[in-house]
Amino acid sequence: MRIMLCGYGQMGRMLAGLIEESDDLELAKVIDADNVADLEGDADYSADVIIDFSSPAIFDALAKYVRRTGTALVSGTTGYEDQGEAIKALGEYAPVIYTENYSVGINVMAQAVALLGKLLSPSFDVEISETHHRYKKDAPSGTAQLLLRAVGGDADLTYGRSPNDGPRQPGQVGMHSLRGGTVPGEHTVAFFGEDEVVEITHRAFSRRIFALGALTAARSLVGHTPGTYTFAQLLEDN
Ligand SMILES: NC(=O)C1=CN([C@@H]2O[C@H](COP(=O)(O)OP(=O)(O)OC[C@H]3O[C@@H](n4cnc5c(N)ncnc54)[C@H](OP(=O)(O)O)[C@@H]3O)[C@@H](O)[C@H]2O)C=CC1
Numbered sequence: 001m002r003i004m005l006c007g008y009g010q011m012g013r014m015l016a017g018l019i020e021e022s023d024d025l026e027l028a029k030v031i032d033a034d035n036v037a038d039l040e041g042d043a044d045y046s047a048d049v050i051i052d053f054s055s056p057a058i059f060d061a062l063a064k065y066v067r068r069t070g071t072a073l074v075s076g077t078t079g080y081e082d083q084g085e086a087i088k089a090l091g092e093y094a095p096v097i098y099t100e101n102y103s104v105g106i107n108v109m110a111q112a113v114a115l116l117g118k119l120l121s122p123s124f125d126v127e128i129s130e131t132h133h134r135y136k137k138d139a140p141s142g143t144a145q146l147l148l149r150a151v152g153g154d155a156d157l158t159y160g161r162s163p164n165d166g167p168r169q170p171g172q173v174g175m176h177s178l179r180g181g182t183v184p185g186e187h188t189v190a191f192f193g194e195d196e197v198v199e200i201t202h203r204a205f206s207r208r209i210f211a212l213g214a215l216t217a218a219r220s221l222v223g224h225t226p227g228t229y230t231f232a233q234l235l236e237d238n
């Protein structure tokens with residue numbers, strides 16, 4: 001399977017290493033900030049799939065390429081205003097998957113959190129916290145927003161605490177971001193009740209889980225007709 005990588009940062013380089021080590025994968029092209037123009041004109045790198053871990057800034061050029069060539073797209077880039085909705089719309093032209101997190105653990109945690117939200121709301125207050133490495137550009141993380149959707153939170157009611165905020169308002173969901181060191185990604189959803197707390201945490205010990213998840217999605221996506229697929233659907237193929 002021929003893979004075009006968009007973004008050659010921490011994720012892009014890890015994916016390139018895994019492609020190099022594998023027998024069935026081949027690197028067709030690398031697009032980075034300095035050669036985005038390579039996507040334009042009549043360029044076609046005969047890739048079976050594009051894997052994108054870059055920046056929302058690439059979206060227009062990438063979308064044009066997908067519409068023109070119909071190449072399957074696995075996208076994990078976060079920081080989009082609309083959390084990937086525009087990427088998902090490319091499903092009209094190619095098989096597409098967008099998720100803010102390609103780990104199996106977060107996929108299952110989102111389902112667990114949805115159940116806890118249903119069982120514990122509205123009497124329990126919900127707070128979401130995430131910790132990432134010092135280089136991460138966006139906050140809150142895409143995964144924190146995925147978990148907020150899962151727990152049934154309303155984005156208009158999210159807040160971060162500051163000194164004069166006063167008491168916590170009913171129905172609000174706290175979103176808290178910590179940045180430092182080399183943490184690949186930690187997410188906690190806490191449900192605070194009267195004299196009790198339920199917490200569920202996912203810790204990534206390496207970016208490898210995201211890269212392997214993206215490759216699993218890519219292998220599965222390539223056999224599909226145009227459309228938008230979820231990570232859960234593609235995992236079922238394995
Ligand atoms: N869904 C998931 O499971 C995961 C998602 N992510 C997300 O993936 C993205 C990348 O993460 P990571 O690799 O750690 O970040 P890095 O900052 O290490 O890498 C980003 C790469 O994208 C490049 N880039 C920046 N702007 C553009 C552009 N306009 N066009 C093409 N390339 C561009 C950067 O180039 P340059 O260095 O020259 O600026 C860099 O090579 C982030 O949004 C992150 O949140 C990360 C891990 C897992």
Ligand SMILES: O=C(O)C1=N[C@H](C(=O)O)C[C@H](O)C1
Nearest residue numbers: 078100136141142143184185
């Ligand atoms: O930037 C990262 O590193 C990560 N970003 C994703 C996010 O924003 O949720 C996924 C993972 O947590 C790592």
